Amino acid sequence: MIEGGFFILLNVVFNVGIYLILSLSLNIETGFTNIPQFGRLTAALAGSIAAGGIIGRVAAILAGQPIGDEFIKANTHVISEVNNYLFANPLVSILLLILALITSILLGALIGLLTALPALRLKEAYLGITLLSFGEILRTFTYNYEPIIGGTLGVLTPSFLGFTGDYETITLLLFVVIMAMLCFAIAERISKSPLGRVMRAVRDSELAIQVYGRSVMRIKIYAIVIGSAMAALAGALYSIFTKTSRADVFTRYSWTFLPWAYIMLGGVGNNLGVALGVIVMSIARSMISIYKHEISSYLFNIDATWLEYILMGLVIILITMFRPQGMLPEKPVFTLPRDRIEEARKRSLKERASS
Amino acid sequence: MLAIILTSIAYASILAIGCAAITLLYTSTRVFSFAHASMVSWGFYLTYIFYKLSQLSPYLFMPFAALIVGIYGIIIYVLIIRGLIRAKASEITLMMVTLGVDFILFAFLNILIDYFYYNFKWDIKNVNIVLRDLTVATIVNTSIKAVHIVAPVTALLLLLLMHVFLTKTSIGIAMRASIENPTLSSILGINVDMVYMLAWFIGSMFAGLSGSLLTMLMQGSSTIGSDLIVMYFAGSVVGGLQSILGGLFGGLLVGLSERLLSYYLSSIFPWIYAYRFVIPLAMLVATLLLYPRGLAGLVERR
Numbered sequence: 001m002i003e004g005g006f007f008i009l010l011n012v013v014f015n016v017g018i019y020l021i022l023s024l025s026l027n028i029e030t031g032f033t034n035i036p037q038f039g040r041l042t043a044a045l046a047g048s049i050a051a052g053g054i055i056g057r058v059a060a061i062l063a064g065q066p067i068g069d070e071f072i073k074a075n076t077h078v079i080s081e082v083n084n085y086l087f088a089n090p091l092v093s094i095l096l097l098i099l100a101l102i103t104s105i106l107l108g109a110l111i112g113l114l115t116a117l118p119a120l121r122l123k124e125a126y127l128g129i130t131l132l133s134f135g136e137i138l139r140t141f142t143y144n145y146e147p148i149i150g151g152t153l154g155v156l157t158p159s160f161l162g163f164t165g166d167y168e169t170i171t172l173l174l175f176v177v178i179m180a181m182l183c184f185a186i187a188e189r190i191s192k193s194p195l196g197r198v199m200r201a202v203r204d205s206e207l208a209i210q211v212y213g214r215s216v217m218r219i220k221i222y223a224i225v226i227g228s229a230m231a232a233l234a235g236a237l238y239s240i241f242t243k244t245s246r247a248d249v250f251t252r253y254s255w256t257f258l259p260w261a262y263i264m265l266g267g268v269g270n271n272l273g274v275a276l277g278v279i280v281m282s283i284a285r286s287m288i289s290i291y292k293h294e295i296s297s298y299l300f301n302i303d304a305t306w307l308e309y310i311l312m313g314l315v316i317i318l319i320t321m322f323r324p325q326g327m328l329p330e331k332p333v334f335t336l337p338r339d340r341i342e343e344a345r346k347r348s349l350k351e352r353a354s355s
Numbered sequence: 356m357l358a359i360i361l362t363s364i365a366y367a368s369i370l371a372i373g374c375a376a377i378t379l380l381y382t383s384t385r386v387f388s389f390a391h392a393s394m395v396s397w398g399f400y401l402t403y404i405f406y407k408l409s410q411l412s413p414y415l416f417m418p419f420a421a422l423i424v425g426i427y428g429i430i431i432y433v434l435i436i437r438g439l440i441r442a443k444a445s446e447i448t449l450m451m452v453t454l455g456v457d458f459i460l461f462a463f464l465n466i467l468i469d470y471f472y473y474n475f476k477w478d479i480k481n482v483n484i485v486l487r488d489l490t491v492a493t494i495v496n497t498s499i500k501a502v503h504i505v506a507p508v509t510a511l512l513l514l515l516l517m518h519v520f521l522t523k524t525s526i527g528i529a530m531r532a533s534i535e536n537p538t539l540s541s542i543l544g545i546n547v548d549m550v551y552m553l554a555w556f557i558g559s560m561f562a563g564l565s566g567s568l569l570t571m572l573m574q575g576s577s578t579i580g581s582d583l584i585v586m587y588f589a590g591s592v593v594g595g596l597q598s599i600l601g602g603l604f605g606g607l608l609v610g611l612s613e614r615l616l617s618y619y620l621s622s623i624f625p626w627i628y629a630y631r632f633v634i635p636l637a638m639l640v641a642t643l644l645l646y647p648r649g650l651a652g653l654v655e656r657r
Binding site for chain 1: 385444452454461462465473581629632633636647
């Protein structure tokens with residue numbers, strides 16, 4: 001029972017970590033800059049490709065394994081050889097892990113840029129549909145084109161932290177949590193930076209920001225590139241943790257609509273609110289999936305999977321109708337710490353008094 | 356060969372009906388409805404369940420299935436959309452709220468499927484009654500099924516009906532006026548709210564009809580709507596999202612290109628068939644980037 005409980009905890013923490021990164025990235029694009037990013041899965045899938053398809057092959061070269069057709073066809077064998085090699089070389093493994101994350105961030109940023117350039121000429125629903133279509137195109141293509149990540153079969157991702165032995169899962173999980181915290185810090189930093197303020201200005205009035213001589217297009221491209229890079233990191237971490245990289249995992253529901261529901265619940269434009277939304281909903285979803293038999297025995301044998309859908313739907317509808325600002329509404333951000341603002345205020349008062 | 360052309364035309368007509376639904380909802384209430392997916396699935400399953408209960412021809416029940424889904428549309432409008440439109444919600448907010456509606460409709464459809472499984476021992480997670488379709492005639496070893504005639508005729512009939520409705524009847528003219536300028540029409544005594552409700556009823560009915568016709572053309576599960584939703588979106592965007600007729604033609608074009616074009620291309624490059632879903636999406640993106648007004652923009656009066 002303790003082991004079961006421990007497993008549940010791992011599951012919740014993992015979901016919170018991955019979805020926190022994903023939702024924060026969506027918040028940068030949607031919450032700060034008002035880009036209806038309905039194609040969150042595009043960048044996440046790119047991140048998974050970077051980890052499984054690119055760095056997986058780099059590891060295979062280092063381990064003296066084939067990277068062409070055989071890498072796909074005899075993937076289980078190749079990756080088990082790679083894992084043996086990585087087990088013997090901890091330093092190489094750590095370097096490869098870092099390289100995998102960097103590659104995924106770069107690839108995500110590139111994909112973001114490629115989708116942003118044509119799409120940003122459009123507005124509102126049209127923009128959302130275009131971004132959604134880009135995601136579907138990339139997913140359909142990756143799912144059918146075997147040489148990237150094995151098409152329908154997928155490929156295994158090397159276990160980069162295999163040398164830690166029994167503690168591998170815990171170490172990986174810790175790594176995911178650290179990455180999520182780092183992303184939160186970055187998102188907060190962006191929110192308080194001049195860039196973040198310009199992003200919000202673009203959201204609130206494009207005309208006003210143009211009057212002040214800023215390029216709206218450029219700010220939106222920054223937002224999509226930063227957001228996509230972050231989402232790609234989430235995709236890569238997911239693939240590294242679950243040790244598989246497959247296109248069909250990256251569904252519209254899990255990788256686009258769930259983050260949307262989370263940020264709407266938490267508070268669009270507020271990083272802390274997003275974190276709260278992710279934590280609350282991840283726990284709720286995990287509880288539903290853990291106690292599904294108990295729940296369905298009370299509720300006329302209704303399968304708990306459908307209850308999760310109903311819950312998600314109700315959250316989205318009720319939040320939009322009755323509390324569009326979310327659980328934690330967005331507040332004006334203080335770009336400096338409070339005491340420094342007070343200090344500046346006192347100084348200016350003193351100057352006024354002396355003059 | 357003939358069979359493929361016939362199936363493609365039937366498929367494209369079914370898609371066209373759904374695209375007209377999306378376009379109607381978008382032009383009237385600015386809602387780009389994600390709930391369309393589950394409405395199609397509901398139409399699909401309702402037709403099947405009626406058929407299975409009565410063992411009569413599924414075609415008899417298609418109007419009923421469409422009507423039930425149309426009533427869902429009214430409920431959704433009254434409970435959710437109306438308030439948000441009054442609060443001047445943005446297009447994206449409206450889109451997201453229909454996503455929530457979609458989840459709920461999807462969940463209830465699956466609960467219904469489970470209900471029939473537990474109480475009637477029907478295994479209907481996957482439905483395939485394509486072979487039960489009537490064969491109307493046989494030409495050059497190709498049997499022409501009823502759906503090959505019913506689907507295009509229905510699309511054509513709806514086209515005519517919508518045209519007559521929008522140009523000849525007073526309520527249709529009121530609808531066009533409210534779509535063009537809601538404030539002015541309400542000054543002239545048109546109940547814009549009723550018009551929007553009617554638009555939701557007709558739009559949802561078309562979505563349900565599109566789904567119920569699909570029962571005779573392809574097998575599917577409760578995700579049939581969300582599998583096809585991108586095709587519906589593509590069709591309505593290619594149509595231009597401005598007039599219902601544009602939506603119908605856009606759907607026709609997307610459906611035909613997905614089926615026929617990929618079939619012809621695959622005789623030259625056999626690998627291309629797996630990527631046939633990319634064709635409509637590429638059309639969608641190309642339309643938006645090159646000619647955002649779509650097909651409707653081509654025939655627009657200046």
